[in-house]
Amino acid sequence: MRLQKGRDTWVLEADIKGFFDNIAHESILKQLGNLPKRDLIQRWLKAGYVLKGDINPTKTGTPQGGVISPLLANIGLHGLEQFIKTTNSKLGIVRYADDFIVTAKDKGSLEKAQTRIQQWLSERGLELSTEKTVITSIEKGFDFLGFNHRHYNGKLLIKPSKKKVLAFCKRIGEEIKAMNGCEQEVVIKKLNPILRGFANYYKGVVSKVTFSYISSRVWYYLWSWAKRRHPNKNTKWIRKRYFKTIKGNKWTFACTGTDKRRGKEVEIILYPITYTPIERHVKVKGEASPDDPSLKEYWKKRHQKYGKSYWEKNSRNYKIAQNQNWKCPICGEPLFNGEEIETHHITPVAEGGQNDIENLVHLHQACHKQVHSKSKSNRLK
Template sequence: MLVEFLAERGLELSDEKTVITHIDDGFDFLGFNIRKFKGVLLTQPSKKCVKKFLDGIRYTIDSNKSCKQETLIRLLNPKITGWANYYRCGASSKTFQRVDDQIFRKLWQWAKRRHPKKGKPWVLKKYFHHYKNRNWRFLVVLNKNGKEDIFPLKLAFETKIMRHKKIVSEANPFDREWKEYFEERMTYKMLISLKGRKSLLYMWNKQERKCPICGQEITAETQWNVREKKVSGQTVRYLVHDKCYKQNR
């Protein structure tokens, strides 16, 4: 039935990529493994993609055996951060812990190889430190303008899990009654991304940290949201107090 349905629309299934399987056995899709475990649907990073990521990390470390610790951290941090951000919407906490453990083991080898005549305590003291209530953190202490600046390796486990917020099925972006709902959803999406938070900070400073409706300050304690309005045919976003918006819409 499905093949016939697609054929009428000029589409066809790929035999290589199409698998019919039981949900309890699971399947891989876009880097995630999706399966039911004891009646609960879990979306986790697939084993194949975890292996590919760790292979890339190991290659980076092996390719920079003689570089400075700071340089190696700068090479690894974007890779770890980007990978963890992609999988933060799934059930990834345990996978993040395993990934961090594997990276640590590889870095420990890297550090010991650089100083074959030194003992383990010396290597530990030079490259690994106590930081944010955790021991054995791979970090370097930099001196900038007479001040110490701690530059640690990112941990995948530090990435906060952000569950996907499903859109309300009856919500219509072309219906003015749902305008406030979509604006609140837009604010939420901006808050969970670095680029979005920078945009919010830019708007906040541009407005001199004040609500354009009441003129009072917008702070972390006040309820606020991002609103849109048409100015000369263009959509302009600005921060306002929720109370002000509802009173003046």
């Protein structure tokens, strides 16, 4: 927000060297205070890890990739934001686990802050990487959490970072290449959640050009895949075999499959990432938390106001909610009670479930997790 308004034009891109390997156990335990089961957490930290059958003790750090490691590491860095503010109240800071940036109006303020931050980290067994920690002008731009932030003619634009886009395209190419012997339906069902996941992560920023670029790269990979499968067939045959005209697009990668739940033929279509709608994120007010019962009305109104296009009358999401009387079928509470809302496939996509209204239901995020934790026989009907 400070960068958007032009108040801050310099950014400290901080990189903690070997964070998960080096954070002191004492700093994590100190933050926990008298939390119940503190001794259990201490044993977790000291438990070590098994690599190729050998037990490796952990005197410091928490194994990267461990289920609880990100949480413990986040606890260890708790208080960093407040400390930075005490050094200079005019500084801005954004932190996500061990990734953080500090913003300021001038470079000198960040140089002083960097020295103080290093002192704070050293008390916790950590240090800033001298190679990767840099101070950058917003005019040049910087990457943070997969997004590129940069001023263009004085206006801040946030886009998917080039590095992440190229890595994503490479992954898609490798996935497709590994499926040379697979049927088209298998390929589509493998790629769709990957494409949709990328689109959902980046749909809140300036991503239209990126989505179009990815779409063209995916088309090239799929065309090459089809050519490899049929080296003796001409272009016209391959196009007719693997591509259909759907909603005006003559090159839609699609095939006919069977809906196992209803026993009828359906079109199985590659997720059209180009058509992903851009939905701007609206910053949450202050330190408002969805878990605060006193703010239930705030979160309810926020969902309704900023989800207007999502819940537009007669839209697919509107009709799904209407079918379930605007209530979560798991807890029975109204959908708009302030909790995050997710859409669940009654018959999983992997088992032939489609994205039609009859196969979708809106659930509160916690209820959605509850459904997926149940056994196959106890699924939502």
